[in-house]
Amino acid sequence: MIGGFTKRLGRELNDLKNNPAVGISVFQANDFRIWLIDIKVMDDNPIYAGKTFRLQFRFASSYPIEAPxxxxxASYGIEIPVHPHIYSNGHICLDVLGSGWSPVQTVASVAxxxxxxxxxxxxxxxxxxxARYVAHAPISPKNTRFVYHDDTV
Known part of the structure; x- marks a missing residue:
């Protein structure tokens, strides 16, 4: 399984570097365990105008069967975006990161x-x-059972 895991991530990394989606770039990807991906909102949204945000992807050897x-x-002037589905510790309440995951998804599609x-x-x-969630949250957001109740934001 390790072979398939690294082969898949190698293809995804190559694609991210050579054919990046608008507003998405690889900041750091030195191995097949942790990647840092920068994203920018590419519309006129005044909340995020001119800001870059950094996502950390951690991969288990079960990727892509299991979601990253x-x-x-946050680091060196890069902040965690304020959003009704993003906690101040960086955890994201988004179904594709949990129950809505499918192995056909990629790092690029998640970003x-x-x-x-x-x-x-x-x-x-x-x-x-x-405040309550952050005070009691597990280190890994994968250990949280999020409830997806508001898909309007």
Whole structure:
């Protein structure tokens, strides 16, 4: 399985570097365990205009059968976006990262889904339970059972 895991990620990394989607770029991908992907919202959304956000992808050897662990990370002037489905610790409540995952999805398609989620947002706010969640959240967002109840943002 390790062979298939690295072969698939190698193809995805090559595609991300050579044919990147608009607003999505590889910041760091030194191995097949952790990648940092930068995204920009490419519309006129005033909440995110001119900002770059960084996603951290962690891959298990079961990828692509199992979804990667994906969360926003803050570093050196890059902040975690404010959004009703993004907690202040960077955890993202998005079905494609959990129960809605399919092995046909890729790092690029996940990044584009998150980019689209940001582009469609018009509420500059955190989830209503942000403080409580962050205080008790597991280190890995994959250990959270999110409830997907509002797909309007």
């Amino acid at each position: 662990e994906v969360q926003f990370v 584009m889904s998150i980019q689209s989620m940001l582009a469609g947002n018009d509420r500059n706010e955190r989830p209503p339970d942000d």
